[in-house]
Amino acid sequence: MTDPIKNRFRLDDELPPENRPRSRWAVSEPGPADAYADADPIYLDEPDIRRRGRHRLRWIIAGGVALLLLAIGGVLIYYKFFREPSADELAAGDAAFQRLDGGAVQDRYYLPEGPFSPPLTRAIELYRSLERDAARRAFEGVVNSAADDKEKSIALVYLGVMALETERYELAKHNLFRALRYDGESIPALVNLAIVERKLGNMADAKEYADRARELAPQDARVALLLGNILAEGQDPAAAIEAYREGLSSSPDEPLLYYNMALSLLRAQRYEEALLNFARAAEKAGAGSIAVQSYAQMGQIYFLQNNLEMAADHLKKAIAFAPDNGKYRYNLGVVLLRMNRPQQAAEEFQRALDAGTNDALVYRSLSRAFQQLNQPSLAIKSLEKALYLNPDDLPALFQLGVFTSV
Numbered sequence: 001m002t003d004p005i006k007n008r009f010r011l012d013d014e015l016p017p018e019n020r021p022r023s024r025w026a027v028s029e030p031g032p033a034d035a036y037a038d039a040d041p042i043y044l045d046e047p048d049i050r051r052r053g054r055h056r057l058r059w060i061i062a063g064g065v066a067l068l069l070l071a072i073g074g075v076l077i078y079y080k081f082f083r084e085p086s087a088d089e090l091a092a093g094d095a096a097f098q099r100l101d102g103g104a105v106q107d108r109y110y111l112p113e114g115p116f117s118p119p120l121t122r123a124i125e126l127y128r129s130l131e132r133d134a135a136r137r138a139f140e141g142v143v144n145s146a147a148d149d150k151e152k153s154i155a156l157v158y159l160g161v162m163a164l165e166t167e168r169y170e171l172a173k174h175n176l177f178r179a180l181r182y183d184g185e186s187i188p189a190l191v192n193l194a195i196v197e198r199k200l201g202n203m204a205d206a207k208e209y210a211d212r213a214r215e216l217a218p219q220d221a222r223v224a225l226l227l228g229n230i231l232a233e234g235q236d237p238a239a240a241i242e243a244y245r246e247g248l249s250s251s252p253d254e255p256l257l258y259y260n261m262a263l264s265l266l267r268a269q270r271y272e273e274a275l276l277n278f279a280r281a282a283e284k285a286g287a288g289s290i291a292v293q294s295y296a297q298m299g300q301i302y303f304l305q306n307n308l309e310m311a312a313d314h315l316k317k318a319i320a321f322a323p324d325n326g327k328y329r330y331n332l333g334v335v336l337l338r339m340n341r342p343q344q345a346a347e348e349f350q351r352a353l354d355a356g357t358n359d360a361l362v363y364r365s366l367s368r369a370f371q372q373l374n375q376p377s378l379a380i381k382s383l384e385k386a387l388y389l390n391p392d393d394l395p396a397l398f399q400l401g402v403f404t405s406v
Helices: 050-080 087-092 120-129 132-143 149-167 169-182 186-198 205-216 221-231 237-250 257-267 271-285 289-304 308-321 326-338 341-354 360-374 375-390 394-404
Strands: none
Touching: 050 149, 050 205, 050 308, 120 132, 120 149, 120 257, 132 149, 149 186, 169 271, 186 205, 186 221, 186 257, 221 237, 221 257, 237 257, 257 289, 257 308, 289 308, 289 326, 326 341, 326 360, 341 360, 341 375, 360 394, 375 394
């Protein structure tokens, strides 16, 4: 029998269930083989329930490791900063001795001496009185006057030295070359020009000028000093030592020759000879920077030889001349700590902190020394001073961070 309404449009709800079209959004009925038919619904923004356990386990392990690290860190911080150091540890002296720069040979500028004409004499007096601007105008007046070529050359030498003193090396070369044009055999111009070239790192040119000066004045100690300095910086300590000895043969009382020769002997690890020449330099200098540095260098050598009494004695002599030198006072504190005198060491470290220094490393070393002596407030103060000198000092920042975190 024909369906009377087969050609009529029907709604899906009017069809028998078995003939209704299947929607692509319809959820199929769970079959008996579906193992998760009764499982909870899973949302797109929620992890699979099977992974939740693993995530919890990972968090538990990570938390345990973090707690273990915190415990270890706490023990280390206590041991380092809060535990009272033993007598043996104090005697061992964990604080590091600050090595002194052994490579800075000392120059002596070659300044011509009179008698000269009144205008040139007046200019030199102004220079010696440290009236630099007035002296410069006076020397330029001599150069532009009707003075003879030799006096013009001498005035230009002084102008060259004044430029050297302010590290204006190109201006110094310009004036010294002009001096040589007025007097081609000016030993002061050649010596000072060699010093300029050495400071600029032009060692070949420096040696050429020094050799010319030595040909003109083979017995001049100032020329021997210059030649020795050039050879020392050219990594030829044996030749430098020989040059200094030649200079001493004509000028046995020149402290710079003894001091620079001692530095070369120190580089060559000839410690006993270095000590002898540092002692002679201090004796000849009497007072001033050469004596101070000589005593400090001797203190360092004795410390390296573990001769602590002599090290302390010579550092005290250096401090007597330079009581505001924080590095020398710190080094004396280290020596006293090695001698198992913690109270005296603490006093020197305090004086070193009060005296100050322009070396952030000394402040960091002071901080470690105060930590060793169980004085955390002074250790923090030392680190703050180090960071004032160098705000990017990462070791000081790290040490200070450790203090502020406990």
